[in-house]
Amino acid sequence: MDNFKQKFIEEAADLIEGLEKALLLLEQNSEDAGLIQQVFRVMHTLKGNSSMFGFELIDRYTHNLETVYDLIRNKKLKLSRDVLDVTFASVDHLKQLLDESNYSDPDFITLHNSLIARVSKIINAETVVETVEKSANQDIIPDLAKEEFTYYIRFEPINEIFKNGTNPLYLIDEIHTLGKALVFAHLNRIPMLIELDPLKCYTYWEIILVTSADVATLNDVFIFVEGESKIEIQRVSEEDILTDDFFTSELTRIAKIHKDIGIAATMKVAEAAKKRFLQSKAATIKKEKVGLKDASISSIRVSSEKLDSLMNLVSELVTTQARLSLFAEHNNTPELISISENVQKLSRQLRDTAFSIVLIPIEHMLTRFQRLVRDLSNDLKKDVVFITEGADTELDKTIIESLSDPLMHIIRNSLDHGIEDTHLRLQKGKPKQGKITLKAFYSGANVHIQISDDGAGIDPDQIREKAISKGIIPPDKKLSNKEILDLVFLPGFSTAKKVTDVSGRGVGMDVVKRKIADIRGEVEIESEYGVGTTIIIKLPLTLSIIDGLLVKVDETHYVLPLSAVDKIYAVEREQLYDKFNNVLVLEGKQVSFFNIRKEFELSDSPLPVEQVIVVNFEENRVGLVVDSVVGEYQAVLKPLGKHYKKQEMISGATILGDGSIALVLDTNKIIKLFSRIEDYTMNVNSGNK
Amino acid sequence: MAKTILIVDDSESIREVVSFTLENEGYNVLIAVDGKDALKFLDGKEIDLIITDLHMPEMDGIELIREVRNMPFYQRIPILFLTTESQASRKMEAKEAGATGWIIKPFVPAKLIGALNKVIR
Numbered sequence: 032m033d034n035f036k037q038k039f040i041e042e043a044a045d046l047i048e049g050l051e052k053a054l055l056l057l058e059q060n061s062e063d064a065g066l067i068q069q070v071f072r073v074m075h076t077l078k079g080n081s082s083m084f085g086f087e088l089i090d091r092y093t094h095n096l097e098t099v100y101d102l103i104r105n106k107k108l109k110l111s112r113d114v115l116d117v118t119f120a121s122v123d124h125l126k127q128l129l130d131e132s133n134y135s136d137p138d139f140i141t142l143h144n145s146l147i148a149r150v151s152k153i154i155n156a157e158t159v160v161e162t163v164e165k166s167a168n169q170d171i172i173p174d175l176a177k178e179e180f181t182y183y184i185r186f187e188p189i190n191e192i193f194k195n196g197t198n199p200l201y202l203i204d205e206i207h208t209l210g211k212a213l214v215f216a217h218l219n220r221i222p223m224l225i226e227l228d229p230l231k232c233y234t235y236w237e238i239i240l241v242t243s244a245d246v247a248t249l250n251d252v253f254i255f256v257e258g259e260s261k262i263e264i265q266r267v268s269e270e271d272i273l274t275d276d277f278f279t280s281e282l283t284r285i286a287k288i289h290k291d292i293g294i295a296a297t298m299k300v301a302e303a304a305k306k307r308f309l310q311s312k313a314a315t316i317k318k319e320k321v322g323l324k325d326a327s328i329s330s331i332r333v334s335s336e337k338l339d340s341l342m343n344l345v346s347e348l349v350t351t352q353a354r355l356s357l358f359a360e361h362n363n364t365p366e367l368i369s370i371s372e373n374v375q376k377l378s379r380q381l382r383d384t385a386f387s388i389v390l391i392p393i394e395h396m397l398t399r400f401q402r403l404v405r406d407l408s409n410d411l412k413k414d415v416v417f418i419t420e421g422a423d424t425e426l427d428k429t430i431i432e433s434l435s436d437p438l439m440h441i442i443r444n445s446l447d448h449g450i451e452d453t454h455l456r457l458q459k460g461k462p463k464q465g466k467i468t469l470k471a472f473y474s475g476a477n478v479h480i481q482i483s484d485d486g487a488g489i490d491p492d493q494i495r496e497k498a499i500s501k502g503i504i505p506p507d508k509k510l511s512n513k514e515i516l517d518l519v520f521l522p523g524f525s526t527a528k529k530v531t532d533v534s535g536r537g538v539g540m541d542v543v544k545r546k547i548a549d550i551r552g553e554v555e556i557e558s559e560y561g562v563g564t565t566i567i568i569k570l571p572l573t574l575s576i577i578d579g580l581l582v583k584v585d586e587t588h589y590v591l592p593l594s595a596v597d598k599i600y601a602v603e604r605e606q607l608y609d610k611f612n613n614v615l616v617l618e619g620k621q622v623s624f625f626n627i628r629k630e631f632e633l634s635d636s637p638l639p640v641e642q643v644i645v646v647n648f649e650e651n652r653v654g655l656v657v658d659s660v661v662g663e664y665q666a667v668l669k670p671l672g673k674h675y676k677k678q679e680m681i682s683g684a685t686i687l688g689d690g691s692i693a694l695v696l697d698t699n700k701i702i703k704l705f706s707r708i709e710d711y712t713m714n715v716n717s718g719n720k
Numbered sequence: 721m722a723k724t725i726l727i728v729d730d731s732e733s734i735r736e737v738v739s740f741t742l743e744n745e746g747y748n749v750l751i752a753v754d755g756k757d758a759l760k761f762l763d764g765k766e767i768d769l770i771i772t773d774l775h776m777p778e779m780d781g782i783e784l785i786r787e788v789r790n791m792p793f794y795q796r797i798p799i800l801f802l803t804t805e806s807q808a809s810r811k812m813e814a815k816e817a818g819a820t821g822w823i824i825k826p827f828v829p830a831k832l833i834g835a836l837n838k839v840i841r
Contacts, residue, residue, distance in 0.1 A: 035733055035736055035737050035740070038732060038733045038736055039733040042731060042732050042733050069777075072775045072777070075775050075804070076730070076731050076775065078804065079731075079734075079802070079804045079825040079826070080731055080733055080734055080825070082825070082826035083733075083734070083737065083825060083826040083827065084733065090826075193796055194789075194795075194796070194818065195799075195815070195818055195819065195820045196796050196797050196798035196799055196818075196820040196839065197798065197820050197821075197839065198798075198839070198841075201837065201838055201839060201840070201841055202838060204837075204841070205837060205838060252838070254821070254838075255820060255821030255822070255838055255839070258815075
């Protein structure tokens with residue numbers, strides 16, 4: 032700021048010099064409006080800028096002079112001899128004011144005050160001094176130690192709001208920064224397309240905001256649109272009522288039906304919510320008194336066999352329902368179709384409910400890991416952040432229970448052996464803070480859990496040496512890096528140089544592998560020395576029904592898990608065959624693709640247009656070419672039987688409504704498989720390292 | 721891509737403070753000393769916001785705002801003007817001319833950015 036201050040002093044000196052010149056001319060011709068305007072402008076600039084650079088004295092001094100010349104400019108005051116004299120005196124004084132060392136001189140201050148008094152007198156003679164009004168300070172509500180209130184805000188922009196370059200959405204964004212907001216954008220005033228003027232704003236908003244800010248701060252958000260747009264801000268409650276489900280769902284319901292909610296209705300709902308809250312509070316107290324009797328009803332234990340048989344029945348029902356749909360379609364009886372659609376809807380709901388009984392999100396065990404990382408990183412004096420993705424991924428409760436220990440062990444390993452000490456990290460040019468990521472996601476009929484760290488990684492040479500010294504492998508055995516890494520899963524293998532109480536407890540990765548195998552899962556390890564390690568756990572989904580996309584290739588139906596499907600494109604065959612590389616440009620992005628006909632060694636399709644189904648594969652999008660898409664399909668997964676156990680591409684089969692069979696493809700596995708073959712022939716980037 | 725902001729002010733110190741603050745925030749800054757000077761930038765260049773003083777020797781801020789609102793290409797560009805608290809009447813005048821909002825002098829960087837956030841993102 033000091034630099035700027037110097038600049039300001041230089042500039043102010045120039046301005047004052049210009050002011051002096053103008054005054055001298057003005058003395059000759061006191062009617063010259065241009066000169067008066069110039070003097071006013073100098074005062075105005077001096078005033079505006081001085082306060083920014085800490086020259087409050089100049090600010091206050093020029094404020095009055097500015098007023099004088101504003102009056103003269105507007106012909107409310109005559110430019111008298113007296114005024115000119117004071118202004119000349121002011122010019123000299125302003126020069127002195129630029130030198131802050133003068134401020135400690137009492138004589139200087141006396142002069143300053145007397146000059147101010149002289150200027151004020153001129154103004155007072157004519158009119159009342161304009162007082163600098165500090166806006167919005169009057170109706171401030173005392174700051175009650177960060178208490179949160181709920182406000183109702185209604186923002187109805189004028190149609191012409193865009194004309195002034197205003198984007199009302201930014202104001203909504205700003206509201207969001209103040210606290211927790213529930214925003215209703217009302218589109219009911221948008222006219223028919225034929226009458227719609229795209230340059231006009233038809234939308235208006237109602238917002239429920241929970242914030243500790245006061246009304247003045249909220250008003251401030253809309254300060255630029257204040258006069259012209261309709262703004263209504265009212266406090267609805269003295270507490271945060273957005274946490275109340277009844278309040279939010281009721282408002283949402285009203286907004287849906289009546290479009291506009293209005294303050295009156297909001298108040299009413301808030302009132303009702305409060306009542307309910309008090310009632311429920313009373314009820315819980317009552318319940319607590321009644322005690323165990325009530326609590327036992329809220330959850331019951333059911334034997335897993337009963338659940339299994341329920342699941343089986345649901346699967347059968349879904350299959351039967353598919354037959355019904357097909358039958359209804361062929362018969363073309365409107366009544367039957369509507370019944371069949373209803374059955375479809377019900378069985379879908381029944382299916383979801385049945386499955387949700389046994390599934391819980393992995394989130395439940397994550398807090399335990401968060402805590403572990405926090406405590407351990409403190410103990411080890413390492414700065415580590417634990418990031419989780421896909422915490423809502425659901426797994427069978429029993430799987431989650433058996434998973435907790437192995438995961439705990441893996442995370443401990445990452446913390447202890449993976450992530451380096453802070454100073455070592457800095458030496459390596461890594462960010463100071465280490466990172467352990469747990470990512471869970473669905474892949475085909477599996478759930479994958481990846482735990483990666485950005486730590487030291489595993490040195491394959493070290494593992495190899497160790498394995499040789501322990502007699503696990505003969506010294507001359509040639510192994511790929513992957514094979515070497517897999518050695519850590521062998522019993523009795525521990526790479527820790529020193530045993531720490533964190534991970535060196537004699538429990539090795541072999542135990543992890545065994546425990547995961549117990550729940551029919553697999554473990555893989557990927558590591559780059561110096562960069563980090565990723566451990567991938569693949570678990571079977573107990574879900575025996577998936578939402579799928581039914582497609583056709585040649586004469587066979589296949590089902591792709593809908594969760595993996597991103598988009599479907601129709602592409603002409605010229606683009607798909609006889610190409611040097613299997614890359615398509617879709618919506619401006621390159622997408623590598625595999626032709627299922629080609630991969631399955633079928634003859635080329637005779638169709639002029641084929642469907643490219645773009646699926647998410649690891650970080651990439653990969654296209655799979657099929658003949659045609661039949662539609663969405665709820666597939667009941669049936670195992671293929673032990674003869675087909677070795678293959679990985681197909682995760683199961685399903686019976687279609689007409690009794691024929693569709694194979695359920697595991698998109699991740701087939702893409703991996705296809706690209707592995709490609710790796711030798713051409714260098715397709717597959718993401719399979 | 722970084723947004724471009726055109727600053728129009730006859731005071732060098734203000735220009736410097738504003739451009740310093742904005743450049744710190746990662747904006748591209750163009751500088752003009754008055755309305756007339758500003759017009760030379762408004763030739764189809766991508767500009768995301770104009771910040772202008774009101775009192776300037778050659779073409780003042782209000783004239784500039786009117787001029788800009790008449791250019792089809794810049795018709796909807798947000799324009800903020802710098803003003804002092806005491807200039808309420810000028811504020812209305814500028815608003816009527818088509819200004820989007822204002823920044824009251826004196827200001828600290830936070831206040832400037834606060835006003836900016838209301839009109840661009």
